Amino acid sequence: MTTESSARTFMERCDILGSFSEEPDRLTRRFATPAMRQANETVAGWMRAAGMSVRQDPIGNLIGRYEADSTDAMNRGLTINRGPTTMLLGSHLDSVRDAGKYDGPLGVLTALACVERLHERQERLPFAIEVFGFADEEGMRYHSAYLGSKVVAGTFDPNALQLTDSDGIAMAEAIRAFGGDPAAIPGARRRNDDLLGYCEVHIEQGPVLESLNLPVGVVSTITGQNRISVSFVGEAGHAGTVPMSMRHDALCAAAEFVLAVETLARNQPGLVATVGQITAQPGASNVIPGVVTLSLDVRHQDDAMREQACRRLEEQARQICMARQVSLKWQHLQESRTVPCATHLTQLLAQAVEMLKYPVQALPSGAGHDGVALSDLTSVAMLFVRCRGGVSHNPAESVTMEDVAVAIEVLEQFLMLLAKEQGES
Ligand code: GLV
Ligand code: MN
Ligand code: MN
Numbered sequence: 001m002t003t004e005s006s007a008r009t010f011m012e013r014c015d016i017l018g019s020f021s022e023e024p025d026r027l028t029r030r031f032a033t034p035a036m037r038q039a040n041e042t043v044a045g046w047m048r049a050a051g052m053s054v055r056q057d058p059i060g061n062l063i064g065r066y067e068a069d070s071t072d073a074m075n076r077g078l079t080i081n082r083g084p085t086t087m088l089l090g091s092h093l094d095s096v097r098d099a100g101k102y103d104g105p106l107g108v109l110t111a112l113a114c115v116e117r118l119h120e121r122q123e124r125l126p127f128a129i130e131v132f133g134f135a136d137e138e139g140m141r142y143h144s145a146y147l148g149s150k151v152v153a154g155t156f157d158p159n160a161l162q163l164t165d166s167d168g169i170a171m172a173e174a175i176r177a178f179g180g181d182p183a184a185i186p187g188a189r190r191r192n193d194d195l196l197g198y199c200e201v202h203i204e205q206g207p208v209l210e211s212l213n214l215p216v217g218v219v220s221t222i223t224g225q226n227r228i229s230v231s232f233v234g235e236a237g238h239a240g241t242v243p244m245s246m247r248h249d250a251l252c253a254a255a256e257f258v259l260a261v262e263t264l265a266r267n268q269p270g271l272v273a274t275v276g277q278i279t280a281q282p283g284a285s286n287v288i289p290g291v292v293t294l295s296l297d298v299r300h301q302d303d304a305m306r307e308q309a310c311r312r313l314e315e316q317a318r319q320i321c322m323a324r325q326v327s328l329k330w331q332h333l334q335e336s337r338t339v340p341c342a343t344h345l346t347q348l349l350a351q352a353v354e355m356l357k358y359p360v361q362a363l364p365s366g367a368g369h370d371g372v373a374l375s376d377l378t379s380v381a382m383l384f385v386r387c388r389g390g391v392s393h394n395p396a397e398s399v400t401m402e403d404v405a406v407a408i409e410v411l412e413q414f415l416m417l418l419a420k421e422q423g424e425s
Helices: 004-019 034-047 070-075 105-118 149-152 158-162 172-179 208-212 252-269 303-324 341-356 370-374 401-424
Strands: 053-056 063-067 085-093 127-134 195-205 218-222 224-233 273-276 278-279 291-300 327-334 364-365 380-385
Touching: 004 105, 004 149, 034 053, 034 063, 034 105, 034 149, 034 172, 053 252, 053 291, 063 105, 070 370, 085 105, 085 370, 085 401, 105 127, 105 401, 127 149, 127 218, 127 401, 149 370, 158 172, 195 341, 195 370, 195 401, 208 218, 218 401, 224 252, 224 303, 252 278, 252 291, 252 303, 291 303, 303 327, 341 380, 341 401, 370 380, 380 401
Parallel strands: 085 127, 085 195, 195 380, 218 364
Antiparallel strands: 053 063, 063 127, 218 380, 224 291, 224 327, 273 291, 278 291
């Protein structure tokens, strides 16, 4: 199989996964939904055909394992002493609302392509490969990201099981309906004594590689982020009778805050802050909004700057509320620090890029990835693939087949370099 044909299969598979959606006219595939089940079942079929054993863990992560060369391990006394080592690959299979097709599946399906190519050549490496399709990276359903990879890393907070989605369905219930088992989650933590690390291929989601005319780049760090739920609680009232001076309009307070968020981020280099979701209650054209809840996402590569920005914004929200006699609820939903990619694995990735005669471009990731959660378990490396126009979290998200072929070749070469190293150890 040429890398071109692997890349063609990859594109076809992304189209298939792109059709598994909760909504008829756009791609929305949240955690533990029937659309997610379709994705898991379909990818599981592809994994089995590539010679992998497949299982789904208690939160719904899909895991395909391609065994190591046991004779190689036996020759080196490894099965007696500690068993073969394992390299983790993959990404997530959930999506945002009205998503593109490549954010997540790119990492799962390029990893699958590499295993498929090994299987076709009847080749095994001195280490096993596990390909993960993580169940939740976007945090769309419960507003807390990395649910899947946190289970694997052993950092999943069991209190999250009580969170409810927009239909009032508790996470524990959603997991059970998906065929998972909330009680078994603590036991699903991956041991790390056999791990070589985790490598994820992901669409860049930004314009840098395109501007440099490069197909791939090597990630240096993954930026830390906070997700906060902010509620302004005012007083609902009649839109025709309550004088303007006597109102406690929660939406007006929220509007002031949204602009304060933008102003702070515009004036602080490296800071990005977003209000992406807002609801006004009771929500009628002739009722003054009584309660407004919005989502706040704050990111900076420097953790101290990010934390300071969150404190500043909370202070500003309180000032706005005081002036308008509205009350505030400030609830931290998630926080992750900036994660540096592991030096050695990143060097091997860079070496693989060089072997394919491309210049090595290091770049930080402003987006969050499963590697953030997995960095609590093992060493993490990431490869970015050029993204048309830098557009992502948008149905227009696009990669070329040619760039995917390069990514598959780089990942394959990376595995070979790792195999060589393991063979020598
Ligand atoms: C994931 O896509 C994130 O960075 O929010
Ligand atoms: Mn995403
Ligand atoms: Mn992603």
